[in-house]
Amino acid sequence: MILLARAIWSCKGRIIINGALRICDNVVIAVGSSIDITPLKDEPVVDLGDSIILPAFVNAHCHLDYTGLAGRLNPGISFADWIDQIVEIKRSLTVDEQESSWIRGSQMLIKSGCGVVFNIESVPGLFSRMIKHTPLQVCPFTELIGFKDGDDESLVHLAKRELSKNSSLSIVAGLAPHSPYTTTSKALNVLAGYADREGAPIAVHVSESDDEWAMFTTGAGALYDKMKGLGRRMTDCCAKSPIQHFNNSGGAAIRTLVVHANYLISEDFDFLAKSGLSVVHCPQSHSWFGHPEFEYSRLAEKGVNICLGTDSLASSGRANSEIAELNMFSEMREFQSRNQEVDVDDILEMATLNGAKAIGMEGQFGQLREGMLANFSFIPFPSHLSDVKETIIAHEGSISGLFINGKHVFSGKC
Ligand SMILES: [Zn+2]
DSSP: OEEEEEEEEETTEEEEEEEEEEETEEEEEEEETTTOOOOTTTTEEEHHHHHHHHOOOEEEEOOOOHHHHTTTTOHHHHSSHHHHHHHHHEEEEEOOHHHHHHHHHHHHHHHTEOOOOOEEEEEETTTHGGGGGOSSEEEEEEEEESSSSSHHHHEEEEEEEEHHHHHHTSSEEEEEETTTTTBOHHHHHHHHHHHHHHHHOOOESOOHHHHHHHHHHOOOOOHHHHHHHOOOOOOTTOSSSSSHHHHHHHHHOOOOEEEEESSEEEEEEEEHHHTTTTEEEOOOHHHHTTOOOOOHHHHTTTOOOEEEOOBGGOOOOOTTTTTOOOOOHHHHHHHHHOTTOOHHHHHHHTHHHHHHHHOEEESSSSSSTTSSSSOOEEOOOOOHHHHHHHHHOOOOOSEEEEEEETTTEEEEEO
């Protein structure tokens, strides 16, 4: 089948005017000008008219099961306070609520052009029950929390069980040791080693808040007090930074997504770059918490692979205000509003290819090139031909259509 559109943004630096995209089954066969790609005998042609075709987004960090928490939490007087709120609400959720949240989140991502999402699975078994209900390619990262001595054994046991169950149901299954403050140093190290043996990526929340910073650098603060009260041994709270604590623990696997990285010292930039780790930035959640400016330029200059994620709706909305949605266009716009000097091509790449790179799947999705998965969306293009990238990032509302793995899974109607 050939799809024609007034423009195709196939990847950074490649815009095709009057473009044609040939797909066969679930694979892109050709991308180019409609002059060069002409129909074979009996080959169907779909003319999308004044549209832009673009790769489906790769959302590098999400918690689908928190979708129902939109607008129910506030940033609190400290990060520890927010954790108390979410722990309290999560305790009250029924299985039905967890499932409907997960599905509603996946629907929000589909109607806003997402093809692949790296989702933190905090409820064992939820992913394997829900994945058959969505065409979204969800990569499940099993959340692992254990901050008591000896917890590493039970965490590896849980990791093994979920990984073996999830691997056959997804393109990639990973692990998510939650964070250095909720996972012992030994467990971080053991899980990184286990992930490498299994060829699995890991995602870890590191250096998200000033509370976490205070806990690991000064051995004080609300998060320190909270974790100490929960029985965590606090003798490791003497690092130069949370990232250095993570490094000292040997917590990095070969493919590691460091989620947030909001508070950094000079050595952290070098460590992230030299270790080949990826950083996931979640612009709307970042703004909601009021963190200091994300250090995009310094990270990018060092060559760190930076991806965009939506995070969850547990860090969105205010009382009596409009409830936010999981939407990568909104994330790109939020990032752009705080980083006006960054080229739109680079922002689009953060929302597409860079997520794929983070888990070693850049040859599979995140761009529209020959041989890659047919994961793409299309949106209206009423603007001037020179405004392709700007039209994409400015797009609001549902997309016009979405293909995932070669299947037409959304046609613009909710
Ligand atoms: Zn998260």
